[in-house]
Amino acid sequence: MRAIVLLLTLLTLTPLLPLAAASAAPTPVDAAGPDAEGAWALRYDAARDAPGRAAASLDVEVRDGGSTLRASRDLGALDLPAGATRLNLTFLPAEGPGDYAVSLVLDGLEGEPLAFHVEGSHGASAQVGFSVPDEPTWLNLTSDSVNAEGKQKSPGDDVITRLTLHDGNGLADLDPALRWRVDGPGYHDEGALPLPSAPSATDASVEHRWHASPLANATYRLTLSATRQGAALANATRTFVIKDAPTTLAPLSLPNVTPDADLALPVDVVLADRNGAPGAGTLEARVYRGSQRADGLNATFADGNATVDLALGRPRGVSAEGAGLTAFPLTLRVPAGAAPGQARLSILLNGALLGSATLNLSALPTLANLTATPEGDSLRFDASGSGEGVLHVELRDGGLANAADAPFANGSAQARLDAPGPARALRWNATLLARPGGAPLAWREGVWTRAAPEVSLRLLRGLPRLPAAWSVEAPGWDLSGAAFNATFTRWDGAPEPNLTARFDGSTLEVAGPPTLEPGRYAMIVRLALPNGTVGVANATLDAGPWMRVHLGAPVVAGRVARLDLANDGGLAVRRLVVETEGNLTVALFVNGSAVAPRASPSGRLVFDGLSLAPGDAAALDVRLPEGPLPAGFHAGVVRVLALPGGS
Amino acid sequence: MRGAWLALLLALPAAAALDAFPAESRLGATEARFLVRLPDGGALRVRADAPVDVALAPPGGEPEAFAPAPASFTVGTATAWHGLPGAVEIVARRADATRPVTLEADDGAGGVELEWPAQAPARWAPAPGALALVGLAGAALALRRM
Numbered sequence: 001m002r003a004i005v006l007l008l009t010l011l012t013l014t015p016l017l018p019l020a021a022a023s024a025a026p027t028p029v030d031a032a033g034p035d036a037e038g039a040w041a042l043r044y045d046a047a048r049d050a051p052g053r054a055a056a057s058l059d060v061e062v063r064d065g066g067s068t069l070r071a072s073r074d075l076g077a078l079d080l081p082a083g084a085t086r087l088n089l090t091f092l093p094a095e096g097p098g099d100y101a102v103s104l105v106l107d108g109l110e111g112e113p114l115a116f117h118v119e120g121s122h123g124a125s126a127q128v129g130f131s132v133p134d135e136p137t138w139l140n141l142t143s144d145s146v147n148a149e150g151k152q153k154s155p156g157d158d159v160i161t162r163l164t165l166h167d168g169n170g171l172a173d174l175d176p177a178l179r180w181r182v183d184g185p186g187y188h189d190e191g192a193l194p195l196p197s198a199p200s201a202t203d204a205s206v207e208h209r210w211h212a213s214p215l216a217n218a219t220y221r222l223t224l225s226a227t228r229q230g231a232a233l234a235n236a237t238r239t240f241v242i243k244d245a246p247t248t249l250a251p252l253s254l255p256n257v258t259p260d261a262d263l264a265l266p267v268d269v270v271l272a273d274r275n276g277a278p279g280a281g282t283l284e285a286r287v288y289r290g291s292q293r294a295d296g297l298n299a300t301f302a303d304g305n306a307t308v309d310l311a312l313g314r315p316r317g318v319s320a321e322g323a324g325l326t327a328f329p330l331t332l333r334v335p336a337g338a339a340p341g342q343a344r345l346s347i348l349l350n351g352a353l354l355g356s357a358t359l360n361l362s363a364l365p366t367l368a369n370l371t372a373t374p375e376g377d378s379l380r381f382d383a384s385g386s387g388e389g390v391l392h393v394e395l396r397d398g399g400l401a402n403a404a405d406a407p408f409a410n411g412s413a414q415a416r417l418d419a420p421g422p423a424r425a426l427r428w429n430a431t432l433l434a435r436p437g438g439a440p441l442a443w444r445e446g447v448w449t450r451a452a453p454e455v456s457l458r459l460l461r462g463l464p465r466l467p468a469a470w471s472v473e474a475p476g477w478d479l480s481g482a483a484f485n486a487t488f489t490r491w492d493g494a495p496e497p498n499l500t501a502r503f504d505g506s507t508l509e510v511a512g513p514p515t516l517e518p519g520r521y522a523m524i525v526r527l528a529l530p531n532g533t534v535g536v537a538n539a540t541l542d543a544g545p546w547m548r549v550h551l552g553a554p555v556v557a558g559r560v561a562r563l564d565l566a567n568d569g570g571l572a573v574r575r576l577v578v579e580t581e582g583n584l585t586v587a588l589f590v591n592g593s594a595v596a597p598r599a600s601p602s603g604r605l606v607f608d609g610l611s612l613a614p615g616d617a618a619a620l621d622v623r624l625p626e627g628p629l630p631a632g633f634h635a636g637v638v639r640v641l642a643l644p645g646g647s
Numbered sequence: 648m649r650g651a652w653l654a655l656l657l658a659l660p661a662a663a664a665l666d667a668f669p670a671e672s673r674l675g676a677t678e679a680r681f682l683v684r685l686p687d688g689g690a691l692r693v694r695a696d697a698p699v700d701v702a703l704a705p706p707g708g709e710p711e712a713f714a715p716a717p718a719s720f721t722v723g724t725a726t727a728w729h730g731l732p733g734a735v736e737i738v739a740r741r742a743d744a745t746r747p748v749t750l751e752a753d754d755g756a757g758g759v760e761l762e763w764p765a766q767a768p769a770r771w772a773p774a775p776g777a778l779a780l781v782g783l784a785g786a787a788l789a790l791r792r793m
Contacts, residue, residue: 464666491730518668519729542686542731547667547759571669577751577760641751643760644669 026104026111029086033116034093042089042114044104051082054106058091061113064098071095078106093118135168139178139226139234142205151240155274156213156322159240165204165226167233171195175227180208184220184242193224213322214276217244245274249347249355250325256360258389259338260434260441267299267330269347270316271354272323281310281350285330287359288344297343297359299332310349334361336439365389365408367432367442377532378416379448381430386411389441390433395448397421405436419532425449453477453535455527457508464518464543465570465614467511472503472525474535480505482527482535489522496521499543503527510541514570518544545570547644551620559624565640566617573612575643578620579604582636587621665691665752666731667759676744676766681752682706684734688724689754691735693717697748699741710738716750739763 026044033040048054056075061068073091093100097120101113141147146160153159167174174195181190189212196204208224219241225232250270257263269285271278284307285299301308313326332345340363346356365387373380381393391413394403397420406415419426431443453474462468472479484503488496488510499512499521508525520542527535552564565588567573577600578586588595588607597605612618622638666684673680685691693701695716702710703720706728716739728734741748741763748763 517729518671518731520731540730544729545670546684547669548665549757549759551757569666575760639753639755640757641753641760642758643762644667 025109026087026106028104028112028114031091031102031114031116033091034118038092040091040093040100040116040118042091042102042104044087044089044111044114045084046080046087046104046106047084048080048082051080053077053079055108057105058089059103059105059110059113060095061101062093062095062098063101064096069095069098080106132169137174137226137228137233138164138166139224139236140164140166141236141238147238149239150219151238152243153240154243155215155245156211158209158211159222161208161210161222161224161236161238163206163208163224163236165195165206165234167202167226169202171201171204173228174233175229178206178208179225179227179232180210180222182210182212182220182222184218185216187216187218187220214274214318214324215242217242217275242275244279247271247273247278247349247354248323250319252345252347252355252357254332254345254357254359256362257334258362258364258387258434258438259334259336260364260389261336261439263334263336265332265334265359267332267345267357269301269328269330271310271313271326271328271349272319272321273326274321274323276324277315277326278310278313278349283308283310283313283328283354284348284351286346286348287332288346289341294343296335296338297333299330299345301331302329332359334359337364362434363387364434364441365411365432367444368411370430370444372428372430372444372446372448374448374450375416377450378418379426379428381406381413381415381417381428383408383413383430383432384411385432385442388434390436390438391415392431392433392436393417394429395420396427396429397423408432419448419450421532424452424533450533452533453479453527453529455479455525455535455537457525457537457539460507462510463541463568464546464548465568466499466516466543467509468541468543469510470508470539472506472508472527472537474527477529477535479527479529479535481530484508485526485528486510487524490517491519491521499523501525510543512543514545516544518546518570545614547571547573547642549573549576549640549642551638551640554622559626561622563620563622563638564617565620567612567614567642569644570614571644572614573642573644574608574610576607576610576612576618577604577641577643578607579639579641580622580636581639582634583625584636584638585623585625586638587623589619589621590616665754665758666734667752667761668734669761672761674763674766677741679739679748679763680704681737681739681750681761682728682734683737683752683759684728684731685722685754686724686731686733688722688733691720691722691737692751692753692755692758693720693737693739694751695739695748697741697743697746699739699748699750701740701750702738704736704738706734706736708736710736713738713740737761 024047026046029043029045031040031042056078058073058075060071091102097118099117101115103110103113140163142162142164144162146162177192177194180193193206193208219239221237221239223235223237226234250272287294287297287299300306308328313328316325316327319325338361340361343359343361344356345359347354366385367383368385370383379395383391389408391406391408393415394401395417400420402417402420404415404417406413426448428448429443429445431440433440455472455474457470457472460469460471486501488499490496498516499510501508501510520540523539523541525537546569548569550566550568554561554563580586586605595607597607600606624634668682671682693716699716700713701716701718702713704710705726722733722735724732726735737752739750744766747765750761752758752761
């Protein structure tokens with residue numbers, strides 16, 4: 001038997017094991033007694049890791065003679081602090097005389113028993129049972145006027161119901177909330193109403209508040225029930241009536257329009273009704289100017305008529321105010337050129353005005369003047385006229401275009417467009433519209449011819465030998481950021497891929513291989529400036545490996561004249577023959593050193609063994625003889641013939 | 648004092664000198680063509696250190712009248728080669744191919760030397776018909792010995 005008790009105790013305390021494991025079993029301290037009432041004072045020490053509530057009991061074993069009696073005392077829940085606690089207990093030895101072994105059990109942990117002997121007293125215990133009758137439960141509406149049967153309410157108003165609840169067995173015996181339900185034609189709602197928290201009470205006053213919107217115009221029944229384990233014990237019921245709420249027109253606004261074309265303005269006509277939907281009837285749209293029907297303007301619903309059956313509306317959900325929304329799409333037509341001024345769209349329900357919205361018709365804008373003025377790489381447009389609208393401007397370079405819309409406000413507009421491409425001549429167009437994408441009302445067109453750089457080339461060096469260099473000049477323009485391109489064609493018009501060019505912002509250099517065919521080439525240089533303009537220069541270049549020797553101007557000092565001799569060609573010079581007219585002597589210097597000549601049979605000077613490469617220079621000193629000479633100018637001629645070598 | 652202040656006046660070559668295209672020369676045994684150019688046209692004097700007849704021709708074209716060197720010609724800018732105006736060919740003919748010739752072409756201010764090397768006379772080589780006759784003769788002799 002004791003084993004079963006221990007097993008049950010163990011199973012019961014299993015969920016608490018983590019907490020219990022954190023505490024030690026209580027330890028006995030001492031037992032003293034009996035006192036005047038025959039009770040014993042028992043003391044135990046309990047130790048806990050953390051404060052908390054512990055289930056406490058005493059396990060009692062009494063031995064008297066050969067018999068053993070086991071009993072227990074339920075001490076309920078003890079709040080124990082963290083750490084060691086001395087527990088002082090009083091124990092009535094109701095089991096009678098004998099040797100007692102009493103153990104304290106905390107959260108299933110049983111400590112060592114306290115042992116003491118009891119004599120001269122005796123006790124007993126017994127089971128006692130009573131039967132309490134189940135009293136009826138009463139749920140009654142109060143006599144308050146709020147509970148009046150058939151009370152009228154608007155959708156969304158609170159329906160208040162007051163009632164009393166009585167149960168002689170106490171309300172704790174009931175489910176903690178009343179159940180309620182509202183029923184009407186095609187309608188049901190339900191919920192729970194918590195009871196006041198007085199579990200020992202037998203009476204309670206309860207107020208139920210409920211509202212809903214939209215809610216159809218009908219009679220509804222509210223029923224409240226007190227239940228126990230879901231079964232109704234008592235009911236109270238009442239009725240209320242939801243009134244017919246008026247249908248209203250949701251706020252309606254119309255845009256300001258300029259009738260530059262036949263316009264069809266979509267208008268969202270929405271009716272709001274707290275009964276959920278408007279009842280039967282007809283909706284009608286009319287357009288007025290002042291008190292007269294507007295001529296030329298008309299409004300029609302989806303079926304093309306000015307009237308529509310309310311049943312054809314489209315549900316649009318529920319408004320924030322709890323009204324059911326029903327939409328009736330409408331189209332308001334305004335003919336092109338309609339007279340400016342105000343018009344009014346009125347919506348009537350069954351012939352009665354529901355609401356109106358104002359339509360402002362603006363006059364068409366007019367264009368009186370337009371100028372297009374170049375500003376750097378942009379074109380500025382200035383337009384003037386009257387009215388409100390949009391000035392659409394475009395600037396086009398072939399397939400490239402820049403466009404913009406500028407507001408034409410109070411008869412004035414300004415716009416600026418960057419050139420979309422590098423072309424020198426660009427077409428522009430400015431069109432006045434009443435609105436973006438609208439019908440063109442007036443326009444102007446023109447051509448903007450931009451200034452372009454005048455590019456010239458000045459040969460710096462080379463030709464016919466390569467590389468050759470030109471100075472590229474465009475007065476007034478900064479070429480440093482220009483995109484450069486050069487093309488070459490031969491004398492026969494075929495492209496020449498062997499010539500290459502590069503441009504450093506000021507100097508153009510053209511190079512070619514030694515195998516380049518001699519001839520006259522055409523070169524086209526294009527410089528695209530960052531501002532979009534393009535400068536073009538054409539040049540021909542006689543280039544290739546051929547023989548050309550050039551004598552510079554003489555520099556005369558006394559009887560000596562020095563002439564620079566340059567190999568301008570593309571072939572080396574290996575021999576020079578110099579002949580003179582007049583009584584002159586000649587010396588040749590290459591790299592500063594005199595070259596010894598030999599005399600030919602014809603009396604010329606021959607300088608052999610030279611290697612004057614293309615681009616190299618030498619110097620000729622032509623000298624009058626020493627000694628007395630007649631005063632005055634002495635003319636002479638020097639002539640150079642070159643013998644080419646390899647290139 | 649008088650001699651110290653003598654001045655020298657030189658007749659200068661034209662800035663646009665005579666151009667020569669040695670790579671375009673075609674040298675035969677008895678006839679040679681030299682491509683030269685006077686970009687602005689003008690007088691062209693041709694001399695030689697051996698007896699030759701010279702004439703001018705448009706590049707690749709037929710020569711005009713030959714004259715013994717030295718000879719002077721007038722070059723216009725109407726003729727062109729590879730798009731280069733003023734280009735002409737000097738056509739020279741010689742009787743003795745074994746003697747090298749150096750021609751000088753100048754425009755009165757300067758110019759170029761043009762070398763025309765000697766060419767050895769062509770050695771005799773039997774024609775195919777002659778070889779056939781020799782073969783036939785050899786065959787006849789062989790038959791007689793038999």
